[in-house]
Amino acid sequence: xxxxxxxxTTTTLSQAELAALRARGxxxxxxxxxxxxxxxxxxxHMTADQIHAQVAPRLPALNAATIYRTLQWLNGAGLxxxxxxxxxxxxxxxxxxxxxxxxxCQRCHRVLEIxxxxxxxxxxxxxxxxxFSARFDHMAIFGECRECRQSNGGEEA
Amino acid sequence: xxxxxxxxTTTTLSQAELAALRARGxxxxxxxxxxxxxxxxxxxHMTADQIHAQVAPRLPALNAATIYRTLQWLNGAGLxxxxxxxxxxxxxxxxxxxxxxxxxCQRCHRVLEIxxxxxxxxxxxxxxxxxFSARFDHMAIFGECRECRQSNGGEEA
DNA sequence: GTTATTGCAAAGGCTTTGCACACTT
DNA sequence: AAGTGTGCAAAGCCTTTGCAATAAC
Numbered sequence: 001x002x003x004x005x006x007x008x009t010t011t012t013l014s015q016a017e018l019a020a021l022r023a024r025g026x027x028x029x030x031x032x033x034x035x036x037x038x039x040x041x042x043x044x045h046m047t048a049d050q051i052h053a054q055v056a057p058r059l060p061a062l063n064a065a066t067i068y069r070t071l072q073w074l075n076g077a078g079l080x081x082x083x084x085x086x087x088x089x090x091x092x093x094x095x096x097x098x099x100x101x102x103x104x105c106q107r108c109h110r111v112l113e114i115x116x117x118x119x120x121x122x123x124x125x126x127x128x129x130x131x132f133s134a135r136f137d138h139m140a141i142f143g144e145c146r147e148c149r150q151s152n153g154g155e156e157a
Numbered sequence: 158x159x160x161x162x163x164x165x166t167t168t169t170l171s172q173a174e175l176a177a178l179r180a181r182g183x184x185x186x187x188x189x190x191x192x193x194x195x196x197x198x199x200x201x202h203m204t205a206d207q208i209h210a211q212v213a214p215r216l217p218a219l220n221a222a223t224i225y226r227t228l229q230w231l232n233g234a235g236l237x238x239x240x241x242x243x244x245x246x247x248x249x250x251x252x253x254x255x256x257x258x259x260x261x262c263q264r265c266h267r268v269l270e271i272x273x274x275x276x277x278x279x280x281x282x283x284x285x286x287x288x289f290s291a292r293f294d295h296m297a298i299f300g301e302c303r304e305c306r307q308s309n310g311g312e313e314a
Numbered sequence: 315g316t317t318a319t320t321g322c323a324a325a326g327g328c329t330t331t332g333c334a335c336a337c338t339t
Numbered sequence: 340a341a342g343t344g345t346g347c348a349a350a351g352c353c354t355t356t357g358c359a360a361t362a363a364c
Contacts, residue, residue, distance in 0.1 A: 095259070103291070105289075114283070122275065122279055132303065133306055139298070141289075145289055149288065
């Protein structure tokens with residue numbers, strides 16, 4: 001879906017990223033590289049299963065267990081976020097661009113991205129008043145989107 | 158654990174509440190009443206399993222499936238909220254007091270309650286800028302609590 | 315008497331885990 | 340060579356579902 005390098009299927013990652021991963025003392029395997037690339041190329045939310053499907057053509061043997069293990073590892077390394085959008089599976093997302101969050105419409109299941117800046121005041125309030133350091137990279141806000149509010153009828157959910 | 162009525166084990170609910178439930182055209186069973194009472198008495202987050210355990214002495218036959226079904230029904234009736242606090246099971250909470258939300262420490266798993274007012278500005282922003290109507294009754298904010306930040310050492314999670 | 319609700323048991327979906335083999339370092 | 344990571348398969352957990360019997364209306 002986005003192979004700019006016909007001759008090389010596994011080099012979308014920067015040297016810096018590869019180094020960062022290796023730096024943790026862990027090993028760089030084709031599976032891990034491919035999973036991270038896929039997540040990066042996906043450009044948004046992906047479930048473990050979607051990653052599996054996406055990766056299958058290139059590495060059919062790649063096991064689901066490996067995907068989960070790799071995802072945890074990438075999350076620990078700070079390269080990937082994990083969010084529960086309330087649809088059964090967790091969704092993973094490559095990190096590394098502008099931080100942003102998600103508005104999830106519980107009626108149509110659409111996902112809107114919002115800027116991190118909107119949460120800044122809240123972040124400060126929580127820190128000031130409760131001493132709590134919020135990790136909003138983890139966050140999803142549920143509700144109803146404009147379209148569904150306007151066509152306020154059908155209860156799909 | 159909180160039986161003020163030695164002669165009657167099933168009457169902590171107000172007439173208004175009972176009426177509200179019946180009003181939906183559904184039936185009032187001892188199971189449902191007990192589950193709602195338990196949730197109310199719990200005064201906070203409870204998982205389906207905790208409810209099950211709590212209810213067992215009074216109604217040992219009460220099945221887990223019934224609990225889940227009842228919980229969904231109560232949620233639909235607006236009496237109970239459902240939140241995913243990221244610990245595997247959903248948590249349910251009796252609604253009916255001041256709306257509030259939860260800060261969840263990912264290190265020590267402590268849960269702090271915060272006032273709804275803190276989210277008001279955000280709610281408005283989302284409505285104004287995105288036309289999104291947020292349902293914050295559903296919300297949990299992850300991060301690290303004051304205590305864990307201060308004793309910044311141990312990586313428990 | 316009707317019809318919703320329960321209990322039981324089984325299935326379901328997602329994720330994790332144990333183990334031997336393979337591969338990275 | 341040493342030790343982490345992989346694949347496979349199985350288990351795990353939480354939750355949902357089908358069905359006949361039961362209880363509420």
